[in-house]
Amino acid sequence: MLLAFYKPYGVLSQFTPDQPGQRTLAEFGFPRDVFPIGRLDQDSEGLILLGNERAIVNRLLDPKHGHPRTYHVQVEGLPDAAALKRLSAGGGDLKGHKTLPCRASLLDPSPEFPPRDPPVRFRKSVPDSWIEITLTEGKNRQVRRMTAAVGYPTLRLLRVSIGNLPLAPLEPGTWRELDRRDRALLG
Numbered sequence: 078m079l080l081a082f083y084k085p086y087g088v089l090s091q092f093t094p095d096q097p098g099q100r101t102l103a104e105f106g107f108p109r110d111v112f113p114i115g116r117l118d119q120d121s122e123g124l125i126l127l128g129n130e131r132a133i134v135n136r137l138l139d140p141k142h143g144h145p146r147t148y149h150v151q152v153e154g155l156p157d158a159a160a161l162k163r164l165s166a167g168g169g170d171l172k173g174h175k176t177l178p179c180r181a182s183l184l185d186p187s188p189e190f191p192p193r194d195p196p197v198r199f200r201k202s203v204p205d206s207w208i209e210i211t212l213t214e215g216k217n218r219q220v221r222r223m224t225a226a227v228g229y230p231t232l233r234l235l236r237v238s239i240g241n242l243p244l245a246p247l248e249p250g251t252w253r254e255l256d257r258r259d260r261a262l263l264g
Contacts, residue, residue, distance in 0.1 A: 078111060079128040079255045083247035086193050090116040090125055102127070105250060114138065118218060122193070123148070123236035124244040127252070137239075137263065143177075143213035144240050144264045149188050150208045151197060151233035152224050156183060160227040164210065167223075176219065180211040190235060191249055197232045205232055240264035 084090065088100045090113045102113065107127060114126040114134050128134060136142055156164075164181035184207040197205075208229075210220055221231045237244045242262040247253065 078108060079126060079130060079133060079260060080107065080111060080252050081242065081244075081247060081255055081259070082107075082125050082127060082252035083244060083249050084117050084122060084125045085249040086122045087119060089119050105252065107252065115215065117236060118221075118234075121234045121236070122190075122249065123234075124239055124242070124247075125236070126239060133260075142264075145211050145213050145238075146215065146236060147209060147211040147238040148220050149184065149190075149235050149237050150210055150220055150224060150231055151187075151205055152208055152229040153200075153203055153205055153232055154229045155204055155206045156208060156227070156229050160229060161208070163227045164208070164223055174216060176216065176223065177212070177214050179213070180209070182209050183207070184209050188237075190233075193233060209237075 082102075082105065088102065088104075089095065090102065092101055092103045092112075094101050099119075110129045111127040112129065114128050114137050117123060117125050126137065137144065161181050161183065165179060167176035167178050187207045208224070210223070212219065216222075220234055224231045235244070240263040242255070242259055
């Protein structure tokens with residue numbers, strides 16, 4: 078079984094809390110024997126897979142397969158061409174790890190997503206913008222560290238696809254089982 082889930086903001090990518098009161102995957106009614114394949118931070122949103130098939134899990138998590146994951150990132154400020162070029166080159170050295178090259182581009186128009194609870198902070202004097210970043214690796218908080226390293230801190234982060242499997246048409250907190258066609262989109 079393989080499931081696609083739209084993880085809302087504030088939910089851990091695990092079934093048991095680290096601390097009392099934390100929201101976890103347990104509240105979303107998943108079948109008993111599935112587990113998360115990969116992670117999204119508690120303060121990130123978007124597509125996460127859950128499953129119980131070891132072969133698929135190994136293929137999706139093994140770095141040698143390097144399947145793409147695309148994120149839409151709301152950042153503080155308006156990145157210029159030089160910042161986007163630095164992001165595409167890998168965003169630099171992040172705590173001793175040189176990140177792999179990726180794709181990074183400004184999104185215009187800005188994408189539309191359901192409102193986040195709590196809302197992203199708004200500042201009249203500082204504009205924000207959206208970037209699309211596609212990675213083939215997944216280090217801890219990599220996208221957030223990359224955007225900060227080029228001077229544009231992340232305000233909101235959503236994973237919008239894994240391989241060619243899109244987040245849409247899921248809504249926050251909803252999930253669906255993937256069929257053969259969906260699985261083929263994972264690569």
